[in-house]
Amino acid sequence: EPEVTQTPSHQVTQMGQEVILRCVPISNHLYFYWYRQILGQKVEFLVSFYNNEISEKSEIFDDQFSVERPDGSNFTLKIRSTKLEDSAMYFCASSQQGAGNTIYFGEGSWLTVV
């Protein structure tokens, strides 16, 4: 079964450093998402992306965050200057089409900011 793949699986970074989390969505999918889950808390929506632009973003997704689909296969989340509170599991997700189609999640990238 096709799957969403994410790299790295785990990254440790120093506070203030830039981090790029990478995702390869399922190949025929058109909608892409990033969610995050701080340890012990619920999964929270960050941003959705369609047709090469952001569809929606949450209040968490401030100017420190950006997303990009640079080459038609990768979908990246960049955190410009990491803070301790950015430590979390970041999930990439994709779906084929809108209107409630099944959204598939990757295995997550665990980011630790020290």
Place this chain on the structure above:
Amino acid sequence: AQTVTQSQPEMSVQEAETVTLSCTYDTSENNYYLFWYKQPPSRQMILVIRQEAYKQQNATENRFSVNFQKAAKSFSLKISDSQLGDTAMYFCAFMKHVLKRDDKIIFGKGTRLHILP
């Protein structure tokens, strides 16, 4: 704004028993989708079951079924003949219907389910 509430932080049942996880939600939308996701210790988010609000029939997937009560805004998950591999965190989730695109998923806080041998 939509909210999803899971009132059971943690549950334990014996292997082979049936267990029901509760979920309620609040929305003013008439058309939406509800999901149960499973997150095992590996932390991957796996879709267990999906329900469209306009369908009255409860969704089933093998040992997993839901009891969808639209008027009560309730969406419980029943796991029959539970197996050790069902041990995981289970998230109830809501997504409103938006034409031609997916809206964001709103997750509950989760229920940690332990299946005991």
